[in-house]
Amino acid sequence: MSLVVEARHRLGDFTVDAAFTSNGGVTALFGRSGSGKTSLINIIAGLLKPESGRVVLDGDIIADSERRIFTSVHRRRFGYVFQEARLFPHLSVASNLAYGRWFAGKSGKAADTGRVVEMLGIGHLLERNPSALSGGERQRVAIGRALLAAPRLLLMDEPLAALDEARKAEILPYLERLRDDAGIPIVYVSHSVSEVARLAQRVVVLEDGRVKASGAAADVLSAPAATVATGRREAGVLLEGVVEMHDSTHDLTTVRVGDCLLRVPKIDVADGHGLRLHIAARDVMLATVRPEGISALNVLAGRIIDLTDGENGSLDIRVDCGGATIASRITTFSRDALQLAPGKPVHVIIKSVAIDR
Amino acid sequence: MSDAEWTAILLSLRVATVAMVASLPFALGVAMLLARGRFWGKTALNGLVHMPLILPPVVTGFLLLLLFGRRGPIGAFLAENFGLVFSFRWTGAALACAVMAFPLMVRSIRLSIEAVDRKLEDAATTLGAGPLWVFFTVTLPLILPGIIAGMVLAFAKAMGEFGATITFVSNIPGETQTLSAAIYTFTQVPGGDAGAMRLTIISVIISMAALMLSELLANAAAKRTIAA
Numbered sequence: 001m002s003l004v005v006e007a008r009h010r011l012g013d014f015t016v017d018a019a020f021t022s023n024g025g026v027t028a029l030f031g032r033s034g035s036g037k038t039s040l041i042n043i044i045a046g047l048l049k050p051e052s053g054r055v056v057l058d059g060d061i062i063a064d065s066e067r068r069i070f071t072s073v074h075r076r077r078f079g080y081v082f083q084e085a086r087l088f089p090h091l092s093v094a095s096n097l098a099y100g101r102w103f104a105g106k107s108g109k110a111a112d113t114g115r116v117v118e119m120l121g122i123g124h125l126l127e128r129n130p131s132a133l134s135g136g137e138r139q140r141v142a143i144g145r146a147l148l149a150a151p152r153l154l155l156m157d158e159p160l161a162a163l164d165e166a167r168k169a170e171i172l173p174y175l176e177r178l179r180d181d182a183g184i185p186i187v188y189v190s191h192s193v194s195e196v197a198r199l200a201q202r203v204v205v206l207e208d209g210r211v212k213a214s215g216a217a218a219d220v221l222s223a224p225a226a227t228v229a230t231g232r233r234e235a236g237v238l239l240e241g242v243v244e245m246h247d248s249t250h251d252l253t254t255v256r257v258g259d260c261l262l263r264v265p266k267i268d269v270a271d272g273h274g275l276r277l278h279i280a281a282r283d284v285m286l287a288t289v290r291p292e293g294i295s296a297l298n299v300l301a302g303r304i305i306d307l308t309d310g311e312n313g314s315l316d317i318r319v320d321c322g323g324a325t326i327a328s329r330i331t332t333f334s335r336d337a338l339q340l341a342p343g344k345p346v347h348v349i350i351k352s353v354a355i356d357r
Numbered sequence: 358m359s360d361a362e363w364t365a366i367l368l369s370l371r372v373a374t375v376a377m378v379a380s381l382p383f384a385l386g387v388a389m390l391l392a393r394g395r396f397w398g399k400t401a402l403n404g405l406v407h408m409p410l411i412l413p414p415v416v417t418g419f420l421l422l423l424l425f426g427r428r429g430p431i432g433a434f435l436a437e438n439f440g441l442v443f444s445f446r447w448t449g450a451a452l453a454c455a456v457m458a459f460p461l462m463v464r465s466i467r468l469s470i471e472a473v474d475r476k477l478e479d480a481a482t483t484l485g486a487g488p489l490w491v492f493f494t495v496t497l498p499l500i501l502p503g504i505i506a507g508m509v510l511a512f513a514k515a516m517g518e519f520g521a522t523i524t525f526v527s528n529i530p531g532e533t534q535t536l537s538a539a540i541y542t543f544t545q546v547p548g549g550d551a552g553a554m555r556l557t558i559i560s561v562i563i564s565m566a567a568l569m570l571s572e573l574l575a576n577a578a579a580k581r582t583i584a585a
Contacts, residue, residue, distance in 0.1 A: 103485030
């Protein structure tokens with residue numbers, strides 16, 4: 001599977017001028033609101049016709065302004081999950097699901113309703129009306145409806161943004177299953193680091209309608225360029241690790257990242273399974289001597305790689321802890337007091353409870 | 358009640374029903390154009406549609422007579438090619454009623470189209486529905502309450518229409534003498550008060566029934582379309 005997207009489009013005094021490619025899996029379009037993510041995904045879907053650009057999926061030219069090719073939206077077979085579920089209010093949940101399947105059926109590629117219903121856990125909702133569903137249930141039905149249309153590509157525009165934390169946590173596992181089981185490439189728009197960190201294999205960072213950075217999720221999200229999208233507050237590193245063991249008495253999970261072992265709040269993943277951890281730089285402390293009598297469970301020895309310039313009295317320091325690079329935000333005062341410089345050995349301190357999955 | 362009175366009542370019901378049903382497709386099309394279309398002359402079309410609401414009914418009737426009469430440009434064409442004659446026929450009464458009720462129907466449908474969330478139509482498109490499918494499976498069900506309200510308004514207007522009808526197709530018992538015209542005729546002859554009263558009561562009953570029916574239908578339609 002390969003997806004090529006190039007687009008140039010002016011909306012008032014805002015210009016989208018972006019290009020990216022994807023080789024399957026989940027590609028996240030990541031950026032702050034107003035960075036052009038939704039415009040770009042609408043261009044892929046065909047809901048927005050760009051002044052110039054191309055969309056090519058597996059060698060099929062879906063749209064190409066130079067060759068004057070523009071496949072209309074309903075012929076693209078790109079599933080779209082919107083921020084608001086957009087279920088049809090005059091149809092029951094079952095009929096909403098059947099809607100996309102019916103059009104897919106005409107092309108002979110209908111998906112298996114039973115399997116999709118089971119994967120999304122919406123079997124008990126089928127007879128209900130959309131107005132009788134919670135936000136999370138609606139979004140799951142919307143995902144099911146899009147899947148049953150047998151899409152070649154699934155577009156998701158901040159599908160969790162309208163939900164509270166509890167609902168997000170309810171849907172994220174379904175999205176992970178979707179990524180791992182359905183085998184449909186996904187373009188996922190989000191401004192949330194934790195969602196992107198958890199779901200995406202590739203990340204495209206957008207700022208002011210332009211691509212600021214793109215590449216493998218762990219590389220992009222740990223690089224300073226991602227800061228423009230995450231905002232300085234959320235900036236940090238994304239670590240790829242493997243679950244080493246669970247401590248059920250204290251509800252802790254140990255994750256191996258490179259040579260380091262990190263203890264984090266319990267995660268329901270089997271031993272040996274890979275996962276990603278996002279560690280915000282503001283949650284990480286540095287010490288020049290190994291601290292004792294401290295509640296933080298993760299104290300890692302490492303060596304400073306580099307320091308960013310100070311901004312508003314603080315700066316980020318990247319530390320190599322045996323294969324895992326961890327960023328720490330400290331004040332310029334501490335930098336001077338501890339005489340921190342590249343190459344200096346330090347201890348990195350991370351509270352377990354501060355680690356996002 | 359006399360046969361003449363029954364004839365007037367049945368004729369009125371027929372004229373109003375035909376006017377309502379025949380103008381529905383046109384009203385739907387024009388409402389769609391006005392709500393969604395972007396074209397030169399949209400304001401002019403809007404004005405034209407609303408004309409019968411503002412013009413004195415007698416003027417509308419006279420214009421219909423000029424256009425759709427035997428020698429009128431449209432009337433002559435339709436009579437020659439389709440055998441459709443309007444002047445001094447009940448069909449002419451239906452045409453007059455349809456024209457007079459048209460703005461009310463268009464307005465009601467147009468408002469409901471403008472209230473449709475276009476995002477739902479976009480969603481249907483991404484699921485593989487072409488423009489016609491989107492219209493019939495999403496737009497139409499969502500604007501159904503507006504269509505019903507528009508039809509009832511048009512029916513009520515057609516039942517009560519007097520000025521344009523009598524100017525266009527006169528007041529011929531059994532052919533163009535509707536309920537309103539019959540009441541008017543009764544009031545013009547000595548001792549006609551009793552007949553006028555009977556028809557008035559019938560008129561009130563029909564109007565109330567139509568109104569209640571429309572409420573029921575609109576409620577039923579609205580229940581299915583609570584925004585999700």
